[in-house]
Amino acid sequence: MDFSPTEAQQDLAALTRRLLADHVTPETLGPHGSGGFDAPLWTRLAQSGVLDAALPAAVGGGGFGLLEQCSVLIEVGRAVAPLPYLSSVVQAGSVLAELGRPELVERWLLPVSRGSAVLAVAGGFTETGGRLSGTQTAVPFAAFADAVLAETPGGVFLVERDAPGVSIAAQQTIDHADAGLVRLDDAPGTPLGDVGRALRQRGAVGLCAQQLGVVERALELTAAHTREREQFGHVLGGFQAVRQRLADAYLDVEAVRLTLWQAAWRLSEGLPADAEIATAKYWAAEAGHRVAHTAVHLHGGVGIDVSHPLHRYFAAAKRLEFTGGGATAQLLTLGGLLTASPDR
Structure with missing residues (x-):
C-alpha cells in the first residue's frame, strides 16, 4: 500500500x-x-x-x-x-x-x-413503474443542476430538471445558496440500475477529500496569523497553549489525510472499504470540528466575522462535518461492521 x-x-x-x-x-x-x-x-x-x-x-x-x-x-x-x-x-x-x-x-x-x-445526487425517493415520487431537502448543488441521480429502494434513476413532475427550489445553507429542495411527483426517470452504493461510497470519500483541503488551509492561515499577531508584547505563537493547540490541529489534519487515502485506495482497487470509509468520515467530522474551532479561537474576534476569509473555512468545515452523517453516525456504522465481522 x-x-x-x-x-x-x-x-x-x-x-x-x-x-x-x-x-x-x-x-x-x-x-x-x-x-x-x-x-x-x-x-x-x-x-x-x-x-x-x-x-x-x-x-x-x-x-x-x-x-x-x-x-x-x-x-x-x-x-x-x-x-x-x-x-x-x-x-x-x-x-x-x-x-x-x-x-x-x-x-x-x-x-x-x-x-x-451540472449533476446532483439525492436519495430517499420511491419508484413505481419507472415514475418517481418523494421529497429531499438540502441536496448539494441541486439549485443549479440540470439533472438529479435519484436513489430509490429499487435502484437509481436519472431525472431531468425540466421533466414533468419535477420541482427544484433553491435553498440557502450555512454558507451558500447552492442547495435545493427536490420534489418529485410521479416524475419519469431513466433507470441506471443498482448503483446507489457506488454513489454513496464515492460521495463519502469525496467529502473527506474536500474536508482535508478545508482544514489543511485553515490550519495554514491560523499558523500564519499566530506568527504575526501580538498580544501582551509577544506574538501569539510564542505562548505554549497556542503552540499546543496548533500541534493538536496538525495531528488532526494528518489523521484526516491518512484515513482518506486509505479509504480511497481500497475503493479504487475494488477492495472492501466500508470500515475504512466510515473511519475516514469519522475523522473528517471529528477532526474537522476541532480544527475549525481552533482556527476561530486563535484568530480571536475576527474569527467570528462573517466577512473575514477564515469564516468561509469554518462554515465549510461544519457543513462537511455533518453531510453524510457526523462523527457519532460513523462510530455507529463501525460498531455495526465490527459486530457483524468480529475477525476484522
Missing part, C-alpha cells in the same frame, strides 16, 4: 490550485450566504482539462480514477471553491462512465466535461 501521489495526481492538483487561486476571491464569492456556483470557473476547469475525469479514455477523456479526483477535491476544499465537482464528476460522472451507455455519454458526460452541465 503506497499513498504517494502519482504524477497525474500531482499535475491535476497543481493545475487546479493555480486556476482556483486566480479566480476564487472574496469578490467572486460574493456576500456570505449567497451564490454557491461559479459557472465561469466551472467552464474554465473544463477548458483546462480538469473535468475530463468525468470521461473514460475510450471516448477521449482523461480516464482518471478516484485517486486523481480526490486530489482535485482537496484543492477545491483548500479554496472553498463553489464548484459541483463532487456530485457531477466524482459521483454521477464516474458512475455514468462505468455504465458505458453511449446515450448517457453523449447526453450527460460530454456536457459535464465541457463545463456546460
